[in-house]
Amino acid sequence: MTRKIIHCDCDCFYASVEMRDDPSLRGRPLAVGGQPDQRGVIATCNYEARAFGIRSAMPSGQAVKLCPDLLILPPAMERYREASQRIMAIYRDYTDQIEPLSLDEAYLDVSDSGRCGGSATLIAREIRARIAADVGITVSAGVAPNKFLAKIASDWRKPDGLFVIRPDDVDAFVAALPVERLFGVGKVTAERLRALGVDTCGDLRTHALADLCDRFGVFGQRLYERCRGIDTREVCPDRERKxxxxxxxxxxxxxxxxxxxxxxxxxxxxxxxxxxxxxxxxxxxxxxxxxxxxxxxxxxxxxxxxxxxxxxxxxxxxxxxxxxxxxxxxxxxxxxxxxxxxxxxxxxxxxxxxxxxxxx
Missing domain, CATH: 3.30.1490.100 (DNA polymerase, Y-family, little finger domain)
Known part of the structure; x- marks a missing residue:
């Protein structure tokens, strides 16, 4: 049976909660994190700040140099946790197969859900509308036959977007993907792949499994599967804290x-x-x-x-x-x-x- 997986990812979550609670913050560059004079780092920022090149994990001092008008607020974790709990409660109305990755991100397996006529696309659309109305923030969602593709899809039309990869479209969609979109492929691995003439997942498919394992060790198996859109991981509701x-x-x-x-x-x-x-x-x-x-x-x-x-x-x-x-x-x-x-x-x-x- 083809599974129906939804990946939901809140848009700049901490900053969104701050803008929800204080609408005067909207439209100006905003970040949540530590202060520049305290060696702080940026936890997240809104899209107005991202336009200046600011990103998560950047030192706050560097962020202020890129955008002198940047407002950096200290984290308010209790408010963020409260918003996350309300979002998770909405997810549970559709399935108990939920794998939270953080306060603002989760996988949902709705393969057996009877809501919205069993349509994962309609479920994702309804979830996004409910979170916007009830919690006051936006969520981007991706719908696909597996976790790997659902996560890529949720990022496809950010912010406040929905993207669906149907089973019949998987092969062509993945073949055109740049290899940098594969989880675990950073700058170094991407350069090694480009040296082999590999720019897209379609290019990567020309390399045999044994060749990829020889060159990349155990990660070669993952490359071989993901460039073909293969991901057999299940959504694990009891994801263990380590x-x-x-x-x-x-x-x-x-x-x-x-x-x-x-x-x-x-x-x-x-x-x-x-x-x-x-x-x-x-x-x-x-x-x-x-x-x-x-x-x-x-x-x-x-x-x-x-x-x-x-x-x-x-x-x-x-x-x-x-x-x-x-x-x-x-x-x-x-x-x-x-x-x-x-x-x-x-x-x-x-x-x-x-x-x-x-x-x-």
Whole structure:
């Protein structure tokens, strides 16, 4: 059976919520993120700001140089989460097969949905209209037979667009795609492909699977499948969280281990709060704790160890280990936990429940 997958992606989500709540912000270059004088970065920006070349993850100082009139607002995560919850509730009216990728992005499998006569296109159209009316922001959507194509389709007519790739159109559509549109193909891989005379997915199809695997390793298999529009991944409603972490970039470098230890304390409190919040929605089993550092020269290191929970003393030891690797001022400090996968966690609980063996 041909599946019906919808990929929904809110348009410049954080900025859209800000413009919804304060209409006077509309029409002017707007970004959400950290301030330039605090080594901040841009989390997202509206399309007026993008016209100046501003993009997500750009240093705020660089963004202001590109657009001196840029307004940068601090993130308001509670409002963003509230908007996301309302959007997810709308999705659930159409299917329970929902795979959230973030607050503003999700896959929906509507193959078995009876809404809108079973038409994925009409479902996507209705979802977009409801979100615009009820939540006050716009969503772009892509409809296709698989996740790979649905994600490409949602970006095809951004912002506030809907694009449908029907099963009969898949082959021709994918053949004309530039290879840069394939997930995982960055500048380096694209240059390697161009050196082979490959500019489009149609060009890529002339290379045998064995040849692509020889040149690109395991990624060669992915290239072979995607250039033919093949993606067998299912929409996974129970997408597992793999880690929880917090981090801060400091206005002034932390110059000593004592400075870093003092900065670690509020991060540990934030991490505890985030873990408690995550456990309200799902069972979590901690497997490791880690400390992440970015030094003043932008080099990075991470120290981690097995753990059953967040022990401040263990985190301080990891911090000392990480700082000693470079002995340079620290511009970013983070702390987090890696989680045991649900299957392994269930197995551990199974054995924990066994009664102790009686003495012979």
């Amino acid at each position: 880690s929880i972490s917090v981090e801060t970039t400091y206005t002034r470098d932390l110059k000593t281990l004592a400075d870093c230890e003092a900065a670690l304390q509020p991060l540990l409190r934030q991490l505890d709060e985030r873990i408690v919040r995550a456990r309200r929605g799902e069972p979590l089993t901690i497997a490791k704790v880690f400390v992440k550092i970015r030094f003043a020269d932008f080099s990075r290191t991470t120290a981690e160890a097995g753990a059953l929970g967040v022990d401040p003393e263990q985190c301080r030891q990891l911090l000392g280990e990480a700082v000693a690797r470079r002995r340079r001022p620290v511009r970013l400090l983070g702390v987090g936990v890696r989680l045991l996968d649900a299957g392994a966690a269930r197995q551990l609980r199974l054995f924990d429940d066994l009664p102790a063996a009686e003495p012979a």
